[in-house]
Amino acid sequence: MAHDDAAQFRLTVVDQALRLFAERGYEATAVDEIAVAAGISRRTFFRQFRSKEDVIFADHEFQLTLAAEFLEQAAGDPWDAVCEAVIGVFERFTQWRDIAARRYQVVRRVPALREREIVTVFRYERLFTDFLRARLPEVPDLARVQFTAAVTATHNYLLRRMVRGEPGAAVADLRAELALIPRGTQESAPREELVVAVFPRDMPPRQIADMITAKLDSL
Known part of the structure; x- marks a missing residue:
């Protein structure tokens, strides 16, 4: 087949x-x-x-397979590749909206299925994190995990809105929200240098200011 x-x-x-x-x-x-x-x-x-x-989450298995295949062939920026993989998942769910909507109604009534759903979400995160680990080994692991968690949570939030028929939950909305998630490659803001001055308690303020200015000029 x-x-x-x-x-x-x-x-x-x-x-x-x-x-x-x-x-x-x-x-x-x-x-x-x-x-x-x-x-x-x-x-x-x-x-x-x-x-x-297994039937309830079978389409997720298909989605995970397609996402893994996409990432394996992805070129260019790895952060963007993860976002595009997530967008691909969302686009397919919009085509299978009836299935996604029915699953949402069934899963929310059965605690065991809600637990399985949590495990499924984690599998998406692990797929994306492992991809970033392979492509961006120099990036701190926490930055990769934070990114994939934010990407997955954003997708799931908008997916729930989509299956409930709420506005602001289209592919374009997901793409816009994903673009706002910080990438781990962004450099931290430079730290400001501190200067510590020690002077007698009874020294006149003007003399202190002159002394500090002279010292700073010499740094």
């Missing part, structure tokens, strides 16, 4: 599973019901997915 055909097949199963979860509840929906709705056998289902939980 070709790459695109396999992805479309999995998305079809995901779509049917999420529809059933939304209508009947996650716990009340059996694997056999998902297979019937998707027009596949139980055996085919388990060749593609390990469990009902």
Whole structure:
């Protein structure tokens, strides 16, 4: 099965599973019901997915694969490459908005699925951080982690707005917000030099000023 055909097949199963979860509840929906709705056998289902939980996040697996492929081939500025990878993820979710919206409704009702979602978000962050570690070994690790955390959080915030149908959550909005996130290569502001002067308590202020001015002129 070709790459695109396999992805479309999995998305079809995901779509049917999420529809059933939304209508009947996650716990009340059996694997056999998902297979019937998707027009596949139980055996085919388990060749593609390990469990009902895997179905819910299957499109994320596809997204992570595509993001990794994009980064592997990326040239130019690594910080920008991470942003473009995130934008690619967001663009695909806008095309699969119904699936993303149904998952949002299902996941928010099931604590175990919310925990799985947190793990999935971390996998995006780890992918982006590992990429920056390989491309920018001289950058402090904290700067890389802070950047990927901010990029991922920005994406997720706007994604939730998008699936809820709220304004200000288009690809252009994401691109604008990502551009505002500081890159770790920005140099810190230069530190100002301090001069410490020691003088007798009873020295006249004017004499102190003259002495400091003379010393500064000689530095």
